[in-house]
Amino acid sequence: MAELNTQAKEAAAPKLNEREIVAYLKAHPDFLARHPDLLESIELKHRSGSAVSLIEKQVELLRAKNQRLEDRLERLLEAARDNERRQDNVHRLARTLIRAPTLAGVAAGLAKCMREDFDIDATLIGIGAAHYKRHDIEGIVPIEPDGRLARALDDFFRTRLIECGPIDAERAQLLFPKATAIRSAAIVPLEKEKSLGFVALGSREAERFAPRQGKLFLELTADLVAAAVRART
Template sequence: MVDLTETSAPTPGETTVTLPDEAQVIAYLNRDPLLLTRHPQLLEQIEITHAAGSAVSLIERQVDLLRGRNQRLEARLEKLLDSAKANEARADKVLKLSLSLIRAPSLAAIAAALKTSMKDDFDIDDVFLGLHAPAYRRHDIDGIVPIEANGAIARAYDNFLRTRLIDCGPIEPDKTKLLFPKADVLIASAAVVPLEKDKHLGFIALGSRDLERFQPRQGKLFLEMTAELVSAAVRARMN
């Protein structure tokens, strides 16, 4: 085996050979990357100390590195495939929701379809559907809550109603009582989403018993799509 880690002192009368330093070796290999191709025996002769302490040949070390890289690529590919499958399943559920809302014959049916879809397909524990009083003249439809200008809900969500930005995260107990008074479980987190952001139609709130289900920095695409579907269905039944 060739060992480049040590050089012994020259004996009297022996010619001194100056070995290149690391930078020179690296520079040379960069200039001539085919060196090891022309001298493949070096791949087996050069020893590299393994992390465990044993010595392995350069070719064995390369195989080990390639194996590790391959494992990382396989893990990444598997993660991408899992994400694709999850997105496909979610798209199917959104399509099912859209069909349910389109086919709903009344506002009460829209509220019921939304709640059923969220519970059965998206594991949402409770749903709030509120419409602003000027747009919602009837206040007697089951599943729909009127949002009065100076009412408790408007005061509790004053900032949200002003900015009309999606609000996700843990929900305070007093707000839980306002939005989900009949929930079968304690709602710990919620996503509050405006309906027709520019027209002040109202908002929906999706509640979950899981404190981590809705987070401030989570993706908002699904929530926006749901709000658009609900808005379109509500407008169609209000006109």
């Protein structure tokens, strides 16, 4: 009879579904702290088929979370170190161009900084023929309105927009005649509104310059080069 009464009581007791249990545990986060024995008695099936206690599972989850946080922190620190290096390199470029005594020094300083600090293999400064007519400085050329260079860069001179991406061998030879195997390049206007000219940067890496890459560094470089050129022409 006692057994029948117990069964009747169990049948009459309301049954909780999983959602209600989850809601209760969320509403009472200290439940397991008040019943620590459950941490060791509750088992979770592992994918391998073995069972682990709830506390072991929590430790595993915490370790995984900690590893993700450490990885994210390392990425942030590496990005910060990269930004610091770029900032130092840009400062060096600015100092080099400011201190250059001549246009030849500007061209040589630009090429050296780009090569040593930014892994850029070739450079060229093009200046409108109205401002510059010499042909004796390596790394600087005059841009004749009907010249070969102006014709090859017709779209650039028409839009005055930065061009970045792969470069064909013919155009690479025109811009960087003393460099070999230039596969990507960036062409950036100098004083866009005044059409002073351009600065071209070339790389042997096909993906060094890409159409959708950030333009801040290129614009900053162009501003520095334009200021150095203006001060010496």
